[in-house]
Structures are given as structure tokens and as C-alpha cells.
Amino acid sequence: MNGTIEGGWGYVIAVYGISWGVLLGYAVVLLFQSRSAPAQADGTTHSQPGSTT
Amino acid sequence: MTHRSYIVGAVLLAIGFATMAVGHFIGLFVAPREAMMGDVGRILYVHVPTAWGALLLYSGAFIAAIGSMWTGRRGWDAATTAMVEAGTVMTFLLLVQGSLWARPTWGTYWTWDPRLTTSAVLAAAFGVVLLLRRLIDQPARRAMATSVATIVAFVDVPIVYFSVKWWNSLHQPVSNLGSVDSPMMQPLLIAAIAIMFIGAGLSILRFRIELARLVAEEAAPDLPDMPDPLHLEGSDKPVQAEGSPS
Amino acid sequence: MKPAIQRRLFLLGALLVAGGALGVIAWGGIGDNLVYFWTPAQVAANADKAVGATIRLGGVVQAGTVHWEQDQQLLTFTVGESTVDTKTPLQVEAKSAPPQMFREGIGVVVEGTMRTDGVFSADKVMVKHSNEYRAPTGEADVKKLYATVEDL
Numbered sequence: 527m528n529g530t531i532e533g534g535w536g537y538v539i540a541v542y543g544i545s546w547g548v549l550l551g552y553a554v555v556l557l558f559q560s561r562s563a564p565a566q567a568d569g570t571t572h573s574q575p576g577s578t579t
Numbered sequence: 580m581t582h583r584s585y586i587v588g589a590v591l592l593a594i595g596f597a598t599m600a601v602g603h604f605i606g607l608f609v610a611p612r613e614a615m616m617g618d619v620g621r622i623l624y625v626h627v628p629t630a631w632g633a634l635l636l637y638s639g640a641f642i643a644a645i646g647s648m649w650t651g652r653r654g655w656d657a658a659t660t661a662m663v664e665a666g667t668v669m670t671f672l673l674l675v676q677g678s679l680w681a682r683p684t685w686g687t688y689w690t691w692d693p694r695l696t697t698s699a700v701l702a703a704a705f706g707v708v709l710l711l712r713r714l715i716d717q718p719a720r721r722a723m724a725t726s727v728a729t730i731v732a733f734v735d736v737p738i739v740y741f742s743v744k745w746w747n748s749l750h751q752p753v754s755n756l757g758s759v760d761s762p763m764m765q766p767l768l769i770a771a772i773a774i775m776f777i778g779a780g781l782s783i784l785r786f787r788i789e790l791a792r793l794v795a796e797e798a799a800p801d802l803p804d805m806p807d808p809l810h811l812e813g814s815d816k817p818v819q820a821e822g823s824p825s
Numbered sequence: 826m827k828p829a830i831q832r833r834l835f836l837l838g839a840l841l842v843a844g845g846a847l848g849v850i851a852w853g854g855i856g857d858n859l860v861y862f863w864t865p866a867q868v869a870a871n872a873d874k875a876v877g878a879t880i881r882l883g884g885v886v887q888a889g890t891v892h893w894e895q896d897q898q899l900l901t902f903t904v905g906e907s908t909v910d911t912k913t914p915l916q917v918e919a920k921s922a923p924p925q926m927f928r929e930g931i932g933v934v935v936e937g938t939m940r941t942d943g944v945f946s947a948d949k950v951m952v953k954h955s956n957e958y959r960a961p962t963g964e965a966d967v968k969k970l971y972a973t974v975e976d977l
Contacts (some may be wrong), residue, residue, distance in 0.1 A: 530615050560588070729841040746859055
């Protein structure tokens with residue numbers, strides 16, 4: 527109760543860890559999925575019947 | 580044979596994450612601790628950029644939704660979806676970050692403060708947009724529903740921004756050049772620029788996936804009894820339109 | 826109706842609804858009903874309503890009024906409209922340890938209810954931080970506090 531926060535690195539590490547983890551994880555998933563996605567120009571010829579949404 | 584937009588997206592992400600690493604390194608290890616919050620104050624350098632990123636992505640989605648309804652082209656539909664999803668990822672991050680920052684500073688993980696409440700509404704509203712999209716099979720109708728829902732959900736974006744001005748709030752007001760000391764402003768700005776790149780990269784890649792899905796779907800509709808969406812548009816109108824016998 | 830025209834009419838409708846909703850919230854006074862906390866003056870002016878109801882009180886901790894009884898876990902302090910409030914300062918009693926940032930002169934929001942004896946009984950004490958982020962070199966007293974933290 528002296529007006530400043532002592533310690534607290536745990537919260538900092540948690541916030542940065544979660545933020546980097548989620549952003550990087552999402553980026554990797556998108557990089558993977560969009561690589562296998564057909565290029566937009568000739569996409570119509572690469573249709574996958576019954577592709578899951 | 581990789582398409583150019585894939586490379587652009589990947590490069591934007593690489594630049595964004597590298598820049599963010601620099602900004603966060605300065606923020607965590609070089610910048611001074613905050614006078615009252617101590618080291619916990621360092622959460623500033625990830626929390627505020629995340630908020631800006633989310634609000635910008637939703638603003639982009641709002642514009643794309645207008646484009647989608649104006650032109651009816653699936654590219655705008657895919658762009659709307661991409662930015663809504665990326666923005667919602669950041670909004671959920673924002674809520675978690677804020678909660679973990681609030682505990683040591685305010686003394687609670689959560690309170691129904693106007694800024695917090697409107698931010699939670701933001702995540703929920705755009706979450707509904709994404710859910711709605713999964714529930715509708717007919718492409719033209721789905722594009723319409725996505726756009727309308729995005730435009731309506733976007734109303735909350737300025738409300739989140741101004742919530743700390745309009746109402747009594749526990750959350751701190753909007754930070755500005757005068758209210759953040761310069762050694763702390765530098766990593767904040769670097770991280771903010773970084774998240775613009777990351778947001779752009781995520782949007783482009785997600786756009787590619789969505790557009791490919793829409794193209795594939797049109798070539799081979801999932802549902803066998805579904806007529807060609809291009810012709811369906813005129814005859815099978817949404818509820819509010821008058822049904823004309825033709 | 827052509828699909829394109831229909832789509833654009835829907836667009837117009839959606840924009841009107843969105844703009845109207847925002848206008849009502851921003852300028853229509855709906856916001857006046859969304860009250861996160863009352864100030865001490867507002868509590869004083871509505872003393873009859875405040876008693877017994879769960880409300881939040883927001884204000885500034887008055888200098889020289891903070892007492893913390895470790896044994897009883899009892900925190901008492903006075904909350905005012907501003908740093909020095911001579912008109913409607915309000916006595917607060919809380920049965921919990923205050924957050925680390927709690928101190929004289931800081932903004933707080935407390936959750937609880939007014940008792941009939943005019944004391945605000947709080948279940949939860951929350952500390953408000955300003956939008957100012959300062960390096961700990963500006964004020965002398967802050968520097969001193971910083972030094973004590975460093976020594977730990």
C-alpha cells in the first residue's frame with residue numbers, strides 16, 4: 527500500500543506470452559492454409575467438391 | 580508457383596513481427612518502469628497497439644462491407660470476412676491483456692466499466708458476424724448478412740473509443756503525446772506501427788483463404804438442391820422485399 | 826427489382842440504422858442512464874436512494890484520512906470530489922486489503938452501499954490510473970518510493 531506496484535513481472539510475462547502466442551499461432555495457421563489455397567485468378571478450375579467450411 | 584498476394588502477406592507479417600520484437604524489447608528492457616505501476620506498466624506496449632489494431636481492422640471491415648453491398652463482388656465479401664476475423668482475434672486478445680493488467684493495477688480482473696463493457700460488446704457483436712456467416716449457405720444472402728451485420732456491429736467502434744469521454748470510467752482515458760513520457764512513447768509507437776503490418780498481413784492471407792473458398796463453392800456448391808446463386812439472387816428475395824410472381 | 830438496386834437499398838438502410846443508433850447513443854442522452862459510478866456529491870444529493878442499494882462510488886482519496894488495521898483487515902479513508910474536497914467528503918469502510926497502488930490523492934472506485942450512519946461500506950476497492958505514463962524521475966516523493974522498491 528505504498529502507492530507503487532512491486533514485482534508484477536508474472537503478469538507482464540503472461541500478457542506478452544499470450545499475445546505473441548496467439549498472433550504468431552494465427553499467422554502460422556493462415557500461412558499454412560493460404561499456401562494450399564488456389565490462386566485467385568485461376569481458382570475456378572481448382573474447386574474441391576464437398577470442401578468443408 | 581505461389582501467388583503474389585501470398586508473398587506480400589508473408590512479407591508484411593515478417594516485417595510486422597520483427598518490428599514488434601524491437602518495440603517490445605525496448606519496452607520490456609530499455610524503457611523505464613512506470614512511476615506508479617512499476618514493471619506492470621510495460622503491458623502498455625502491447626495492450627494499446629492491440630486496441631488500435633483491432634479498431635483499424637474493424638474500420639477496414641466496415642468499408643469492405645459497404646463495398647460488398649455496393650458492388651456485390653465476392654472479393655469485398657472475402658475482405659470483410661478477413662478483417663472481421665483478424666479484428667476479433669485482436670479484440671479477444673485485448674480483453675485478456677486488459678484483464679491481466681487490471682488485476683495488479685485496479686485490483687480486479689473485471690468490472691463493468693463503460694470501456695470494458697463496450698469492448699466486450701465489440702467482441703460479441705463481431706463474433707456474431709462470424710457465426711452468422713457459418714450459418715448461411717446461400718452465397719449472395721450470406722454476403723448480404725455479413726455486410727449488414729458488420730455495418731451494425733461497427734456502431735460500437737466509435738462508442739468504445741469515446742466511452743472514456745462520455746461516461747464515468749475506471750479505465751484510463753485515451754493516451755496522447757503529452758500523457759506518455761518520450762522514453763515510453765518510442766516503444767509504444769514502434770509496436771503500434773508493427774501491429775499495422777501484422778494486421779495487414781493477417782488480413783491478406785485470410786482474404787486469400789476466404790476468396791478461394793467462395794470460388795470453390797461456386798464451382799461446386801455443397802448442397803445438391805441449391806440453384807446457381809447468380810440466378811437465385813433475383814427470384815428468391817430476402818424477407819423484406821416484395822415477392823413478385825415471375 | 827434488380828439485385829444490385831436491392832442490395833444498395835439494403836446498404837442505405839443499414840447505414841441509416843447504424844448512424845441513427847450511434848447518434849442516439851452519442852447525443853440522445855441514453856448515455857446519461859449508464860452510470861458506472863456516483864461521485865460523493867451525487868451520493869450526498871441522493872442519500873435516500875443510496876442507502877441499502879449496491880452502488881459504486883468514485884472519487885479521490887483525501888490526504889491524511891487513510892487508516893489500515895492489519896489485524897481486523899479494516900481499511901478506512903475519505904473520498905472527495907477532488908484532491909481537496911471540503912463540501913461532500915464521504916467516509917468509506919472496506920474489509921479488504923487495498924490494491925498496491927492505493928494511496929492518498931489517488932482516484933478510486935469502491936463498490937458497496939451506504940449505511941444509515943452515513944458511512945459507505947465497501948466490498949471492493951479499485952484504484953484508478955490516469956492516462957499518464959511517467960518515468961519515475963519527475964517528482965521527488967515518487968522517486969523516493971521508487972528507491973524503496975529498488976531496495977527490496
